[in-house]
Amino acid sequence: MPVTMRDVALRAGVSKATVSYVLNGRETSMRITDETRTRILDAVRELGYHPNALARGLTRKEAGAIAIVMQYPSVFSGWSGFINELMHGVTDAAIRLGYDVMLHTRQPTSIEPLLENGDTTTNEVAILTDGRVDGALLLRDTDDPLGQALEAAGFPSILIFSHSNNPNLWYVDCDNRQGGEIATQHLISLGHTKIVHLCGPHVSGPARDRKIGFLCAMDKANLEVPQHYIVEIPSRLSDYTKAVDLFNAPVKDRPTAVFAWSDDVAIMMMSLLKREGLKVPDDVAVIGFDSTALCDHTDPPLTSVRQPIYDMADTAFTLLVSRLTCNTSTPTQLRVSPELNVRDSCGSTNIRKETR
Amino acid sequence: MPVTMRDVALRAGVSKATVSYVLNGRETSMRITDETRTRILDAVRELGYHPNALARGLTRKEAGAIAIVMQYPSVFSGWSGFINELMHGVTDAAIRLGYDVMLHTRQPTSIEPLLENGDTTTNEVAILTDGRVDGALLLRDTDDPLGQALEAAGFPSILIFSHSNNPNLWYVDCDNRQGGEIATQHLISLGHTKIVHLCGPHVSGPARDRKIGFLCAMDKANLEVPQHYIVEIPSRLSDYTKAVDLFNAPVKDRPTAVFAWSDDVAIMMMSLLKREGLKVPDDVAVIGFDSTALCDHTDPPLTSVRQPIYDMADTAFTLLVSRLTCNTSTPTQLRVSPELNVRDSCGSTNIRKETR
DNA sequence: TAGCGGTGCTTAACCGGTTAAGCTATTAAT
DNA sequence: ATTAATAGCTTAACCGGTTAAGCACCGCTA
Incomplete structure (x- = not known):
């Protein structure tokens, strides 16, 4: 049913090879009369021929x-x-x-x-x-x-x-480590000392590096990071209760900022914090990572570390x-x-x- | 360099055809000794053979x-x-x-x-x-x-x-027309009469149908739709000023609700309305379309017509x-x-x- | 007028698979 | 013992392209 190069060759009264040469235009190795070329192109047009990509790929060893x-x-x-x-x-x-x-x-x-x-x-x-x-x-x-x-x-x-x-x-x-540092330093520069990091799954390199950046920045600023201030959010459907619970403490002991390893997590966390009656940024500062287009349209607009995806x-x-x-x-x-x-x-x- | 079926055949001491029959297991048309089968499978394993998809696709006429x-x-x-x-x-x-x-x-x-x-x-x-x-x-x-x-x-x-x-x-x-009706009826049932429709590009079938649904529902409720209450938002980077301007009118003449043809547009509009000092839903009700996961995390969470994408x-x-x-x-x-x-x-x- | 070189096309092998048809040796039937 | 049937494999054509090598023809030179 589908029209092949053979069909074109037959109609133009030439061999398959000639058709191939014309269509691929290797002028260097082959000379073809204008008249023949026209006959072939006409045949291609009339039959609606288009080369089979599998056959072409098989010999050329490229798939496109x-x-x-x-x-x-x-x-x-x-x-x-x-x-x-x-x-x-x-x-x-x-x-x-x-x-x-x-x-x-x-x-x-x-x-x-x-x-x-x-x-x-x-x-x-x-x-x-x-x-x-x-x-x-x-x-x-x-x-x-x-x-x-x-x-x-x-x-x-x-x-x-x-x-x-x-x-x-x-x-x-x-440079996710640098990104983690930037996020953390931003929070520190705003006066935050009790910062929670919602980190990603351990298998994720970026997540690990951002965490290292976070720890690094905290260390440089001589700030302690309690073990339970690092909460892993392994997937979209994760349980955020551990993270939210941190904010049920008395105001004195409560963390004041969150560095989320991704915008997804940051947005989810903002939504949960609001549900707990906490205001962002007045009660808790939140920073995300990626700075995707959506960040302009969250409430409040999400501060985020940008990687140019x-x-x-x-x-x-x-x-x-x-x-x-x-x-x-x-x-x-x-x-x-x-x-x-x-x-x-x-x-x-x-x-x-x-x-x- | 890459190992072909020929290589496997050579190593197993059989013909290409036999290898093919073994690998494709057409028991009906071909019988093969367990001993030969084993020899072939061993060769496949030892050489790390995997069939070339282009060659296979070429004869089978399927690409997977x-x-x-x-x-x-x-x-x-x-x-x-x-x-x-x-x-x-x-x-x-x-x-x-x-x-x-x-x-x-x-x-x-x-x-x-x-x-x-x-x-x-x-x-x-x-x-x-x-x-x-x-x-x-x-x-x-x-x-x-x-x-x-x-x-x-x-x-x-x-x-x-x-x-x-x-x-x-x-x-x-x-059924986008039905969807448009559902959205509009919801707004009408909440008492809204001056409803703006932010519709999609005219080339989009869904956008057109949702608009028809909107007009239909308005008509059934005997509500007028001023021409300028239908604003086309052809793309993500569109100009929303026409839409926003409608809300700069004196309160009496102002529309009270927006039916956006997509969640994207609804979220953008909410963001712009808030920038104008208007509260959603107190001053303006907004309804979207698609009801994507994000709707739970906007502020306020976005009411939307769900299509199970x-x-x-x-x-x-x-x-x-x-x-x-x-x-x-x-x-x-x-x-x-x-x-x-x-x-x-x-x-x-x-x-x-x-x-x- | 043989020899040479260039032009314009064809032949045929190949890419790496699939599969109908054929061939041989063994077994079963008569 | 001869023939027929069958199991188990091979041969070869084919899928639809690419491309090196070859061939026929022509004009030109010597």
Whole structure:
């Protein structure tokens, strides 16, 4: 049913090869009469021919697609817009560079079950290197072995929003430790001493680094951090009671500020604090991380440490494509500096616009 | 470099064909000794063989991937979580069913420029039918010709969050007209008569239907809708001054309620109203559409008409896959009923939880 | 008028799989 | 003992492209 190159060749009265040469325009190695060229292009037009990408990919050994590999699809369950902004950057870059974006969700195919081969990483490498994508952006946990395994298999990949000490791995990350320090220093500079940190899951590199930044800043300021002031919020559906309970203490003992490891968590916490009758920022200052678009529209607008998600995603994609096309071999490791976006949730230097 | 089926065959001392039969387990047509099977599986394991998806796809004529085709990548620029929830549903379904998800962002390839063929739809059909995906979910404008063109080309696709009068097209949509009525009736039932509708871009089918629902409900209640009470918000970066200006009128003439066509717009509007010194819901009631997770965390929590985005996305994906595997030919057209999620932004029947 | 070089196209192998058809050796039937 | 059937594998064509190598033809030079 679908029209192939053979059909075009037949109609134009030439061989498949000639059609291929015309369509790919390798003028250097092949000469073709204008008359023949016209006949072929006419045939292409008349038949509505378009090359089959699988066949083309099979010989050329390139697919024109990049995979995004996530730890879990649950990244899409957040609401703060981190993944939106990431995907926005990725898709814009993909359109600009003429690539497709593949969300890698495929489970091991037919043959793995036969092999009682329980190694997930090996399977994932196998699936990713099966020819459908030319490279991958990895949005994974920090200690995930996939990046290393792909590199070993000679498959180009770049870690995004993560980094590695392995000098062979490419990455585009934010300096999360610095970000943690910036957030904490901001709170300290506003006079806060009893600061709660709502940190992310331990498997998350960014979460760990932000926590280190927090501890570092506290230490530099000679401030104590009671063990229970660090509360882990491992996922979106986590239990926040431990965190909220800290604020049921008598005013004297109560923490006065919260550094949340993500905007999601910050927004959730603000909502819970308000439910407890506490006012942000008057009773409690809250600072988030990412400074996504939503921060302008929370109440109060959320002060947050900005990492340029869109730009980082775009950069990573562009970098990967240039790695593919130029066949560069020396790893690029980018670490972007975050910066503070002051809004109202820390009752800070900004003049409050509302009049109530 | 990469290990092929030929390598496995060589090592196991059999032919390529035998390897293929073993790996695909077509017991019916081929008999293979346990001993041979073991030899082959050992070879597969030892060499770390994994089939090339392009070669396999070329003969089998299936790719194991589904495309998501968006109008513009700008869908990722929203912040309310609509696209998050959609992608969450899609990716969960993809994982469950063993498919990959391809974001269709590829621009016309090499050959189109040769053909001065300006027809975008034709090009998109060509790209989508090039073998890399088995079907597509179309998140497009209502009058977009792509669905029809794909169907004509025999390529399975399903419209999502949109519908068509063409009985040959498959779709999974929400009854947006009913949704518009529900939202409007809710405001009317709370005593509002001067209601502003912030509608979406005219190219958007859902936006149009919600507006019709709004007008319908107003009409049924014998309420007038001044022309300027309908304000189009075509995109995220739109100018809201026209909408805000309506609320600068003397209290008597002022509208008392806003029905925003999306949560994004509702949240933005709440934020602008507050900036003008107006209180939601005391001075102005605001109702949104979608009822995304974020609505629980705005201030006040946003009353919104719920369309079950996750479920609809999951359903559409599942439907498409079953269409592919069962080769069903009679179109399925689903229209889900929306329902009202009452929160606080309309100052409604709900008991306000906050104590201030 | 043989020899040479260039032009314009074709042939055929190949990419890495799938699968119908065929071949051989063994077993069962007569 | 001869034939038929069957198990177990191989051969070879094919999917739809790419591309190195080859070939026929022409004009030009010597």
